Amino acid sequence: MSTNKDIAILGVGMHPWGKWGKNFVEYGVKAARDALADSGVNWRDIQFVSGAATMRNGYPGYVAGATFAQALGWQGAQVNTSYAACASGSQALAAARSKILSGECEVALVIGADTTPKGFLKPAPGERPDDPDWVRFRLGITNPTYFALYARRRMEIYGDTQDDFALVKLKNAEHGALNPYARYRKKFTVEDVRASAMVADPLRLMDICATSDGAAALIVSSLDYAKRIGKASAPRIAAISTVTPSFASAVIEMPDLATDSAVACEPQRFRAALPRKAYEEAGIGPEDISLAEVYDLSTALELDWIEDLQLCARGDGAKLVRAGVTKLGGRLPVNTSGGLACFGEAVPAQALAQVCELAWQLRGEAGERQVTNAKVGITANQGLFGHGSSVIVKR
Amino acid sequence: MSTPVLEGWFTLGDKPQLLGSRCSVCGTYYFPKLQGYCRNPDCSSERFEEVPLSRSGKLWSFTSASYQPPEPYIASAPFQPFGIAAVELLKEKMVVLGQLATGTELASLKAGLDMELVLEPLDDGKLTWKWKQVRA
Ligand SMILES: [Zn+2]
Numbered sequence: 001m002s003t004n005k006d007i008a009i010l011g012v013g014m015h016p017w018g019k020w021g022k023n024f025v026e027y028g029v030k031a032a033r034d035a036l037a038d039s040g041v042n043w044r045d046i047q048f049v050s051g052a053a054t055m056r057n058g059y060p061g062y063v064a065g066a067t068f069a070q071a072l073g074w075q076g077a078q079v080n081t082s083y084a085a086c087a088s089g090s091q092a093l094a095a096a097r098s099k100i101l102s103g104e105c106e107v108a109l110v111i112g113a114d115t116t117p118k119g120f121l122k123p124a125p126g127e128r129p130d131d132p133d134w135v136r137f138r139l140g141i142t143n144p145t146y147f148a149l150y151a152r153r154r155m156e157i158y159g160d161t162q163d164d165f166a167l168v169k170l171k172n173a174e175h176g177a178l179n180p181y182a183r184y185r186k187k188f189t190v191e192d193v194r195a196s197a198m199v200a201d202p203l204r205l206m207d208i209c210a211t212s213d214g215a216a217a218l219i220v221s222s223l224d225y226a227k228r229i230g231k232a233s234a235p236r237i238a239a240i241s242t243v244t245p246s247f248a249s250a251v252i253e254m255p256d257l258a259t260d261s262a263v264a265c266e267p268q269r270f271r272a273a274l275p276r277k278a279y280e281e282a283g284i285g286p287e288d289i290s291l292a293e294v295y296d297l298s299t300a301l302e303l304d305w306i307e308d309l310q311l312c313a314r315g316d317g318a319k320l321v322r323a324g325v326t327k328l329g330g331r332l333p334v335n336t337s338g339g340l341a342c343f344g345e346a347v348p349a350q351a352l353a354q355v356c357e358l359a360w361q362l363r364g365e366a367g368e369r370q371v372t373n374a375k376v377g378i379t380a381n382q383g384l385f386g387h388g389s390s391v392i393v394k395r
Numbered sequence: 396m397s398t399p400v401l402e403g404w405f406t407l408g409d410k411p412q413l414l415g416s417r418c419s420v421c422g423t424y425y426f427p428k429l430q431g432y433c434r435n436p437d438c439s440s441e442r443f444e445e446v447p448l449s450r451s452g453k454l455w456s457f458t459s460a461s462y463q464p465p466e467p468y469i470a471s472a473p474f475q476p477f478g479i480a481a482v483e484l485l486k487e488k489m490v491v492l493g494q495l496a497t498g499t500e501l502a503s504l505k506a507g508l509d510m511e512l513v514l515e516p517l518d519d520g521k522l523t524w525k526w527k528q529v530r531a
Contacts, residue, residue: 074398123467125466125467127467129401129402132427134467135427137465137466137467137468138400138401138462138468139400139461139466139468139492139493139494139517139523140464140477140479140494140517141460141479141492142460142462142464142465142469145458145460145479145492148458148459149455149456149458149479150456152457152458152506153455153456153506155504156456156505156506156507172494197461197462198459198461199461199462200456200458200459200460200461201458201459201461202500203458225458246436246441247434247435247436247459248423248435248488248492252455252481252490252492257426257427257491257492258425258426258427258489258491258492259489259490260423260432260434260489261423261425261487261488261489262436262488262489263421263422263423263424263487263488264418264421264422264423264435264438265435265436265437266424267488270402309399341453
């Protein structure tokens with residue numbers, strides 16, 4: 001028996017991100033049909049549909065796999081639905097990989113789509129002091145508070161500046177301008193960022209990502225199946241890390257009011273643990289990486305991720321962006337898709353969208369965004385409730 | 396004195412303290428208070444004692460709420476922006492969030508500064524804990 005745990009990405013598809021005001025199923029079907037066409041696999045041949053879900057307090061948010069299978073036309077495939085906040089897509093991908101590697105199926109559709117609700121994200125009503133999410137909003141602590149605390153910490157410890165964060169925005173905007181699936185495709189200047197409203201010091205409106213509608217889909221298969229249909233050279237998934245945090249988590253996490261206490265256990269960083277497991281699983285190191293897609297919920301957070309991915313020493317993230325290393329044409333492009341800065345977050349689709357970008361890049365089909373000779377790409381994201389993921393794709 | 400925004404989360408008086416839990420076996424602290432099972436993966440304790448947490452610590456990071464937060468935050472009209480601090484409690488080896496106290500300005504802050512816990516009303520008059528810069 002082969003010890004190779006890779007699976008092939010036969011096809012990818014996306015629905016453009018935006019605020020389209022339609023049902024999420026419609027976006028998902030478009031992405032799935034594009035991925036099917038890209039793969040050359042007939043829908044009737046798909047044996048497993050793995051859907052990424054989001055929490056929307058009721059039908060149909062909870063139902064993903066079956067909803068998409070029905071919308072594409074019931075054909076008897078097995079289904080699965082995964083919920084893991086921002087990592088839902090990776091969790092759905094991991095479910096498909098397990099089925100494929102165990103021999104239960106050969107080819108699967110992995111899909112995530114979202115229609116985001118209007119207005120600010122806020123907790124359900126009622127007086128609920130036992131719910132940490134309710135408590136922190138009661139005290140005026142919002143999501144940008146956490147991003148801003150991380151950003152300010154960088155400024156205090158590493159000497160990053162607000163202009164460094166603006167450079168991340170400029171870079172991602174330049175990348176996104178070249179991506180037809182991005183929602184925001186306008187380029188900016190440092191002055192534009194400086195002039196945008198302060199939300200949570202040191203972060204301005206243009207430093208923080210929006211929420212969007214969108215959908216992404218992958219057709220994945222065993223290597224044997226890929227070979228049989230003439231796609232032996234398709235990009236491969238070499239690792240999917242979906243580890244949880246380790247106690248004591250030393251970085252304050254949304255929606256908590258306090259970190260774990262590190263009195264009895266060593267302090268740990270969750271974000272750094274995610275790619276560590278992926279590298280280990282793939283037998284690939286940070287030195288092998290050609291490009292990365294990371295979860296830039298804020299501009300400053302992209303710099304944290306670059307360090308968590310071990311693409312530079314801790315504290316050196318800003319130096320990379322200043323030197324143009326992480327820009328298209330640089331040594332190590334980050335967020336060539338434009339990242340969340342240009343997409344806005346569509347939770348159950350986002351982790352799959354990251355993989356779509358890597359697949360296009362490794363196939364040499366990223367058009368004007370193409371990274372020369374891209375061989376290995378890595379994704380990283382983190383969301384609520386101890387969920388996160390990191391996926392490695394290689395040629 | 397006005398009503399606390401959260402009952403049993405902190406002591407009242409001149410030298411207020413947050414009320415947390417400490418595991419009776421491994422010594423891990425929790426805020427807010429924890430009941431049930433210790434979260435240390437190597438500890439099977441179900442026994443906790445309520446303990447007041449250190450009322451001073453080192454500033455870990457800080458920010459502002461420049462936009463009005465959504466409900467259940469109750470804002471005065473017009474909205475008054477406020478500061479937020481993350482403070483590291485050295486004995487407990489944990490970081491705790493809170494609003495910045497009146498008179499502690501963002502512009503004067505640096506990571507590592509000494510901060511202390513005070514009680515002040517929120518915009519709606521309910522009493523909460525806030526972090527205040529300790530003046531030398
Ligand atoms: Zn314990």
